[in-house]
Amino acid sequence: MQLxxxxxxxxxxxxxxxxxxxxxxxxxxxxxxxxxxxxxxxSDVLILILxxxxxxxxxxxxxxxxxxxxxxxxxxxxxxxxMFVLLFLEGRILSGTGISGxxxxxxxxxxxxxxxxxxxxxxxxxxxxxxxxxxxxxxxKQRKNLKTYYQAMLFFILLTALSAVFNLQQFDDYQxxxxxxxxxxxxxxxxxxxxxxxIAFLDKKEKKRLLLISVGIIVFSTINLVxxxxxxxxxxxxxxxxxxxxxxxxxxxxxxxxxxLFFTTLFHLPTAEVFDRKTKEISSMQYFSRLINxxxxxxxxxxxxxxxxxxxxxxxxxxxxxxxxxxxxxxxTRNISSKTADRINxxxxxxxxxxxxxxxxxxxxxxxxxxxxxERFQFVAVRPLKSHSRINGYLFTARKVNxxxxxxxxxxxxxxxxxxxxxxxxSHLLAESIEKERLERELDxxxxxxxxxxPAELPVMRNIELSALFIPAFEVGGDYYDFFELxxxxxxxxxxxxxxxxxxxxxxxxxxxxxFATLSRMTDSPRELMIRTNQILxxxxxxxxxxxAVFCSISDRQDEIRMVRAGHLPILRLREGSVxxxxxxxxxxxxxxxxxxxxxLEEISLELKENDVFIFFTDGITEAxxxxxxxxxxxxxxxxxxxxxxxxxxxxxxxxxxxxxxFSESGTQHxxxxxxxxxxxxNLQTETIHHGGI
Numbered sequence: 001m002q003l004x005x006x007x008x009x010x011x012x013x014x015x016x017x018x019x020x021x022x023x024x025x026x027x028x029x030x031x032x033x034x035x036x037x038x039x040x041x042x043s044d045v046l047i048l049i050l051x052x053x054x055x056x057x058x059x060x061x062x063x064x065x066x067x068x069x070x071x072x073x074x075x076x077x078x079x080x081x082x083m084f085v086l087l088f089l090e091g092r093i094l095s096g097t098g099i100s101g102x103x104x105x106x107x108x109x110x111x112x113x114x115x116x117x118x119x120x121x122x123x124x125x126x127x128x129x130x131x132x133x134x135x136x137x138x139x140x141k142q143r144k145n146l147k148t149y150y151q152a153m154l155f156f157i158l159l160t161a162l163s164a165v166f167n168l169q170q171f172d173d174y175q176x177x178x179x180x181x182x183x184x185x186x187x188x189x190x191x192x193x194x195x196x197x198x199i200a201f202l203d204k205k206e207k208k209r210l211l212l213i214s215v216g217i218i219v220f221s222t223i224n225l226v227x228x229x230x231x232x233x234x235x236x237x238x239x240x241x242x243x244x245x246x247x248x249x250x251x252x253x254x255x256x257x258x259x260x261l262f263f264t265t266l267f268h269l270p271t272a273e274v275f276d277r278k279t280k281e282i283s284s285m286q287y288f289s290r291l292i293n294x295x296x297x298x299x300x301x302x303x304x305x306x307x308x309x310x311x312x313x314x315x316x317x318x319x320x321x322x323x324x325x326x327x328x329x330x331x332x333t334r335n336i337s338s339k340t341a342d343r344i345n346x347x348x349x350x351x352x353x354x355x356x357x358x359x360x361x362x363x364x365x366x367x368x369x370x371x372x373x374x375e376r377f378q379f380v381a382v383r384p385l386k387s388h389s390r391i392n393g394y395l396f397t398a399r400k401v402n403x404x405x406x407x408x409x410x411x412x413x414x415x416x417x418x419x420x421x422x423x424x425x426x427s428h429l430l431a432e433s434i435e436k437e438r439l440e441r442e443l444d445x446x447x448x449x450x451x452x453x454x455p456a457e458l459p460v461m462r463n464i465e466l467s468a469l470f471i472p473a474f475e476v477g478g479d480y481y482d483f484f485e486l487x488x489x490x491x492x493x494x495x496x497x498x499x500x501x502x503x504x505x506x507x508x509x510x511x512x513x514x515x516f517a518t519l520s521r522m523t524d525s526p527r528e529l530m531i532r533t534n535q536i537l538x539x540x541x542x543x544x545x546x547x548x549a550v551f552c553s554i555s556d557r558q559d560e561i562r563m564v565r566a567g568h569l570p571i572l573r574l575r576e577g578s579v580x581x582x583x584x585x586x587x588x589x590x591x592x593x594x595x596x597x598x599x600x601l602e603e604i605s606l607e608l609k610e611n612d613v614f615i616f617f618t619d620g621i622t623e624a625x626x627x628x629x630x631x632x633x634x635x636x637x638x639x640x641x642x643x644x645x646x647x648x649x650x651x652x653x654x655x656x657x658x659x660x661x662x663f664s665e666s667g668t669q670h671x672x673x674x675x676x677x678x679x680x681x682x683n684l685q686t687e688t689i690h691h692g693g694i
Contacts (some may be wrong), residue, residue, distance in 0.1 A: 040276070047324035068200050070206050073213045079130035079256060080220035083247060086123050086478035087227045092514045102253045126241050127250045134257065135436075141198040153188040157249050160185045162464040163269070164241030170553065185249060186376060187221045193256040198266055207265050214262040221254030298322060298427045299331075305395070305420045310337070313413045317377065321345070322393040322424070325354040336398065340375045343396065348382055355391065359414060361405055364398075378402045381410075384416040387425035395420055437675070443503070450506055453513055459483050459491055463558050465649040465679040469657065470672070477672035478505025479618050482513060482522035489556040492520055495676055496549035497618040499588075508545060512537070516551075526551040527603035530589070534566075535631055538593045546590040552610070558680070561614070564603045567591070569622070572638065573606075574613035574645055579638045582606070613649070615641060620673035627666030636663075649677040 052418045067075075119399040163178040200208065228248045302320045317336035321328050326349045330341040348356070349363050377398040385393040395417050399405075405413065415552040450472075460468045468481055478498030486492045494516050498505040513537050519529045530551055537547070548568040554561050560587055563571065567588030570581035585602035617637075624632040635658065653675055660673070 035557045048119050056613075067136075069137060070209060070213070070670075072137055072216070073210060076130055076133045076137075076254070077124045077213050077217050077220070079133070080217050080224065082126040083123060083228075083250075083515070084129070085218050087224055087247075099605070105238060110361065123247060127243075127247055130250055130254070136255065137190065137198065138195060141201055146192075146195055149188075149192055152664045153185070153192050154182060156185040156188055157246070160249065164245035189253045189254040190248070191255055193253070193260050196257075196261055196264055197259070199268055204269070206693065207269055210265050211262060214265065216261065217254055217258045221258070223250045225251035225255065234350050285485060298424060298431070301330040301427050302424055305423070306334045309395065309397055309416060310334060312416045313381065313397045313435060314399070314409050315381075316400045317375075317398045317514065319396050320393055321396075324391040324393075326356070326394065327354050329332060330396070336377075341396070344377070344396070345379055348380070356382065356661070357391075359410075361410070376400065379404055381405055381413050383414060385417060385424055387420040387421050392421065392424045392428070401621075407465070437684070446503065446506060447472075450510070454511060455480070455483055459485075461554070463681055464554065465678070465681060467649040467653040468674075469653060470674045470678040471657075471669070472484075472672050473501055473620065473669045477501060478509050479620065479672035479674035480509045480513060481616075481674055481676055482516060484517065486520055486524050486553055487522075487625075490523045490524065490553045492526070492551065492553045493676070494549055494551045495568070495616045495618070495674060496547055497672070497674070499546050499548075501671065508541065508547065512547060512549075513542060519594060524545060524553070525603070526553055526562055527601055530564050530566050530586075531598050534589045534593065536591050541590040546588040550586045559608050560605055561608055562603060562605045564601060566601065569617065570634075572617075572641065574615070574616040574641055575609065575611075577645065579641050581634075608680045610680055613641070613645070613652070614678040616678075618672060618674040618677040620669070621660060621673035621675060623671055624660045624664045625667045625670055626664055629667070632660055632663050649679045653677050 027347060034222055047583060058224040070300040135150070135584075139146070159179070160181040162343075163484045165183050199207070199210075225248060228244065228251065285539075302322060306318045306320055309315060309316050317334060319330040319336060319341045322331055326345050330338055330345065333341055337429055344364050348362070351362070352360060360380075362380055362382075363378060377400055379402075380396060383395050385395060391552045395413075397413060454470050455468075458468060470479055470481065472479070478500060479496070480498070481495045482493065484494075496509070496512060498508045498512070513534070515533050516529070519532050523529050523532070530549070541547075547566070549566045550563060550568045550571060551566075552563040563584065564586065565571070565584045566586045570583045571581055573580050582604075584602055584604045587600050589597075593658070615637075622637060623630055628634075636659070640650070640656050642658050644652050647655065656675060657673070
């Protein structure tokens with residue numbers, strides 16, 4: 001993550017940092033008596049505030065960088081090296097000039113004072129960086145709330161650094177305060193040096209690296225402590241007692257903390273390899289658990305699972321069978337040939353059958369001259385991948401070493417297999433869902449096409465009321481109605497029902513519509529039209545399908561209706577308060593293609609009187625079922641017609657559908673519903689009548 005320099009400069013912490021540097025410069029270079037208690041104390045307070053502001057900025061940067069523990073330790077080593085270099089150079093400069101004491105420092109001029117000021121500030125920043133990194137390590141992976149212990153140590157470090165002024169010769173009388181604070185600080189540093197929890201989360205390679213870095217920090221901290229305790233740094237002590245003592249405490253803390261860290265890491269090394277394996281198992285399981293909810297096809301999932309099984313189960317080879325028995329060929333083989341996997345499968349098949357239900361741990365116990373030396377496996381584990389009491393496949397792992405699976409490895413293998421079972425099931429469900437969604441889109445298209453096949457508007461006739469509607473049981477259906485203008489000026493219409501439901505019935509319905517639309521231009525006879533339709537359907541209808549239909553034509557004078565019925569339900573006629581069934585002879589289209597169809601087909605002509613009502617419908621109405629699977633029935637339909645005989649055609653149709661809906665509200669619609677009502681009225685003034693549709 002890249003940091004913006006402007007973001008840091010605008011921060012209030014940065015402003016405090018620059019203000020502290022400015023105040024310290026003013027005190028250091030003003031002609032003040034720097035040997036007085038208050039000047040030294042004020043200077044040290046400013047230095048500590050400066051160090052605190054710098055530490056806050058370092059902490060802000062560190063939080064954004066999100067460094068690993070070993071990287072933090074490297075920064076601590078770098079800070080220790082910087083402190084070592086500064087102390088070394090400061091000692092060399094002093095030994096070269098022979099300057100000592102505050103007076104001689106002042107006599108050396110501004111150049112020497114600026115040099116020591118710069119070195120002191122850099123030393124403060126290096127020690128501050130060291131302390132911030134150390135604080136991050138202290139709280140890393142801690143499960144207990146140790147903030148009180150750490151804050152107490154930090155408080156005493158600051159007090160001890162400020163009390164360093166009492167360690168100067170002119171304040172010998174108050175030196176006991178400094179000694180008391182110093183001793184308590186050392187005790188707290190020692191206590192907090194044992195608070196290490198993050199070592200256990202490092203792998204073996206990182207622990208070896210940590211040992212070397214810890215030795216480096218201990219060495220440089222020891223050298224820095226010896227140098228600070230020597231006489232070469234009396235000028236640094238007099239220049240800023242707080243910096244001097246803070247550097248000593250940091251060095252002591254480094255020796256104590258990283259000394260304990262070295263031995264703790266050393267003791268963790270023997271178990272590091274086991275911990276690394278467990279860590280890989282957990283991370284692999286976490287990764288695989290995330291895959292469960294991802295869109296992976298079964299093939300890709302099998303490849304990923306076989307790869308992860310090597311790590312999770314501590315195996316040398318792995319493979320899968322995606323099927324419900326062991327006779328299916330292996331897939332996703334890892335570190336094993338398909339030939340060897342087949343041979344192992346054959347051994348397991350011979351001992352446990354082709355569909356084992358439980359986990360199997362066994363030795364294959366076979367050798368052969370054609371067997372490669374690097375494919376001789378000593379132990380094999382097999383587990384069925386079950387989901388909802390169904391086996392979706394089998395997971396195999398094999399190892400070459402002559403060590404059986406222990407309880408932890410068995411548990412890991414079985415847990416991973418359970419995850420894989422869920423993942424495979426989700427993958428199959430996803431594939432089925434995608435296929436279902438594709439089919440639903442196709443059905444939507446088919447439904448829209450069928451909706452366009454049904455007439456959008458009913459024809460307008462001077463003395464005839466018309467109402468028609470179609471309600472499919474599924475997305476598409478096999479019922480159909482349509483209107484035609486015949487060549488002699490008459491109006492023709494048809495209602496039909498294809499056996500079966502769904503897509504196949506809808507395809508047949510679409511074909512029949514085209515046949516009727518074409519033949520209605522070629523003949524005016526309903527009987528002739530029906531015979532020709534039956535002959536054409538001979539090429540497309542199989543024995544599983546047939547069609548029932550009624551074709552009618554109304555004369556131009558609208559006083560006569562001719563009709564022919566091909567195996568369809570009776571036509572109901574309401575006249576003078578009674579309902580009768582009209583049932584001309586005829587068999588369904590597609591049931592016979594010889595002379596039997598034509599000879600059985602009867603065309604009749606009926607007079608159209610005022611207020612005559614003709615009701616055409618399909619079996620979706622009379623066979624509508626309630627929760628007890630009882631049919632609505634013909635009698636109930638007749639009762640509704642008589643009850644609402646005075647209503648207009650469209651209102652009567654709505655009443656019929658309303659009653660059917662109430663009757664079957666506790667059940668489901670089992671068949672398509674098509675209803676057409678025709679009423680004869682004289683001098684009827686009407687606009688275009690719209691039909692009820694899908």
